[in-house]
Structures are given as structure tokens and as C-alpha cells.
Amino acid sequence: MSEVMDLPGDDEEYASGVVKKFMFVNRKAPHGSIYALEVLEMVLISAAFDQDVHLAFIDDGMYQIVKGQDPTGINQKNFSKTFRALDGYDIEKLYVEREGMEERGLTEDDFLVDVEVISQAEMAELMNGMDVVLSA
Amino acid sequence: MAYEVNGKSIEVDEEGYIINLDEWNEDLAGMLAESEGVNMTPEHWEVVNFLREYYAEYQIAPAVRVLTKAITKKLGAEKGNNKYLYELFPYGPAKQACKIAGLPKPTGCV
Numbered sequence: 001m002s003e004v005m006d007l008p009g010d011d012e013e014y015a016s017g018v019v020k021k022f023m024f025v026n027r028k029a030p031h032g033s034i035y036a037l038e039v040l041e042m043v044l045i046s047a048a049f050d051q052d053v054h055l056a057f058i059d060d061g062m063y064q065i066v067k068g069q070d071p072t073g074i075n076q077k078n079f080s081k082t083f084r085a086l087d088g089y090d091i092e093k094l095y096v097e098r099e100g101m102e103e104r105g106l107t108e109d110d111f112l113v114d115v116e117v118i119s120q121a122e123m124a125e126l127m128n129g130m131d132v133v134l135s136a
Numbered sequence: 137m138a139y140e141v142n143g144k145s146i147e148v149d150e151e152g153y154i155i156n157l158d159e160w161n162e163d164l165a166g167m168l169a170e171s172e173g174v175n176m177t178p179e180h181w182e183v184v185n186f187l188r189e190y191y192a193e194y195q196i197a198p199a200v201r202v203l204t205k206a207i208t209k210k211l212g213a214e215k216g217n218n219k220y221l222y223e224l225f226p227y228g229p230a231k232q233a234c235k236i237a238g239l240p241k242p243t244g245c246v
Contacts, residue, residue: 048199077195085194088202 022046023054023127025135026061030080031071035136036064037079042134044082047089054130055086056123057115058097062104065094067112083113097123139167153235157191160238168236172227180224180236186210187237197234197242 024043030036046053057065069080086092094115101107101117108117118126127133137152138145141164147155152171154160165184169176176184186207190198198206200218208216215221225232230242 044196044199048201079195081193081195085196085198085202088198088206 017050019050019052020131021052021054021129023056023130023133025056025058025127025133026064027059027135029060030064030069031074031076036061037077039134039136040079040082043086043091044089047086047091052093053091054093054095054126055091056095056097056127058100058123060104062096062101062106062111065096065111065113065115066106067110080112086113095123095126139164141167151235151241153241154238157238157240165236165238168238172225172232172236174225174232174236176236177224180233182211182215183207183221183224183229183233184237187233187239191237191239197230197239199242200228200230203229 024039024046026036026039028035043053043055064080065083066080069078071078086094092114094113096108096111096115096117097120098117099120108115137150138147140146141161144159146159146164148168149155152168154164154168166176169180174180187197187203190203190206200221204216204218204221206216207221221229221233234240234242
């Protein structure tokens with residue numbers, strides 16, 4: 001997505017209030033701790049405030065969006081399905097770090113949502129351009 | 137708090153949202169609607185069923201803005217707007233329709 005570094009412009013959705021660039025950085029595997037689910041809740045709430053929201057998946061965080069999850073055996077909700085709802089919340093800027101993806105033997109086809117795969121260096125640059133970066 | 141539905145007791149929380157989503161059935165929905173002062177018509181059921189499908193697919197109750205957009209897509213703009221939804225559910229589609237549909241309270245419901 002090349003428009004990512006653009007300013008929000010005069011899109012009517014941004015017409016009122018201050019729009020900040022938020023990035024939520026997911027580093028942890030989806031189940032076994034509460035981090036992934038809590039970040040997702042934050043992301044959904046941030047959407048209510050019409051902010052410019054970005055999601056990054058690095059390290060084991062990218063397992064959150066891997067297809068074919070079934071955590072019912074450990075009594076967890078399969079919230080991976082919720083990532084597919086983000087589109088409806090106008091959250092479409094999702095990034096996966098290429099190096100981490102390759103280390104884990106994953107490809108773009110393994111993810112249940114559309115993501116942009118970028119290098120570690122590009123990720124760092126993207127983060128630098130954010131107003132707020134929240135990492136978990 | 138609990139409702140008696142066909143001889144079975146179904147727990148709800150202090151706000152009236154069902155605790156175990158699997159226990160939902162249409163009889164319970166009718167009782168929840170009654171407690172909200174909502175008289176269920178086919179139009180109400182259409183929204184309630186839409187919410188249940190949305191939840192099954194995405195595992196969340198949608199924010200109102202997202203709900204209206206999704207309804208527009210599926211049922212048309214004359215139904216996918218706040219006016220229509222608030223006429224059906226005067227205290228808010230998020231609060232009332234989700235409760236009747238047996239969904240948890242929507243995240244980001246502001």
C-alpha cells in the first residue's frame with residue numbers, strides 16, 4: 001500500500017478531530033496469553049475514533065492471523081475470525097515482517113487476511129512515521 | 137439472574153446479556169425482547185438473525201457503524217441506516233438487538 005505515508009487529506013471521515021497514526025504491534029502467539037486478544041479489542045475500539053490505524057505482525061505475532069486455527073481444545077475463543085471483520089471497520093493496513101515470516105516457514109497464502117509483507121527495515125521506517133506505537 | 141425457557145434455566149448477566157451464547161434459542165429471544173419492550177416483527181428478526189450470522193462469522197458483535205454498513209450491503213440502504221435500526225430498537229441496535237440475539241455487548245460501543 002503506497003498511500004500509507006500520505007497524510008489523511010480532506011477525506012470527509014477525517015474532517016473532524018485530530019487523526020493520529022496508530023500502530024499496534026503484535027509480537028506474541030495468539031493463545032496462551034491474553035495479549036493478542038487485548039490488542040485486538042484496542043484495535044476495534046480505536047476504529048470508533050476514526051484514527052489512522054496500522055497493524056504490524058512480527059515475531060510469533062504473525063501466528064495470530066494464520067489460517068485454520070481451532071483453539072477449542074484449550075477452551076479459547078477462535079478470535080482469529082475477528083481479523084476478517086477489520087475490513088468492515090475500515091482497518092486495512094496490515095503488515096507482516098518478511099524476515100520473521102520466512103524464518104517461520106510461512107507465506108502470504110497462510111494468512112486469513114490480506115497483508116502487506118515488508119522487510120524489517122521497511123517496518124522500522126513505517127514505525128518511525130507513526131504518532132503512537134503500541135506493542136504487545 | 138436467569139430466564140426460565142421451556143423448563144430450562146438460562147443465566148444472564150446484570151445487564152441482561154446471556155452468559156453462555158450456546159444456550160440461545162428463539163423462545164429466549166422473545167423473552168429478552170419483551171424485557172426490552174420490543175415487539176418482535178419479521179423486520180426485527182431479520183436484524184437479529186443478521187447479527188447472529190455476523191457473530192458466527194467474525195466472533196464479535198459489530199459496532200453500530202459497522203452494522204449499518206454491513207446491513208446496507210446485504211439488505212439494502214433502506215435498512216442499513218440508523219433511523220431504520222433505531223425505529224426497530226429504540227434504545228439502540230447495539231444494546232437491544234445484540235442482547236436479543238444472544239450476543240455479547242459490542243466492543244467499541246461508544
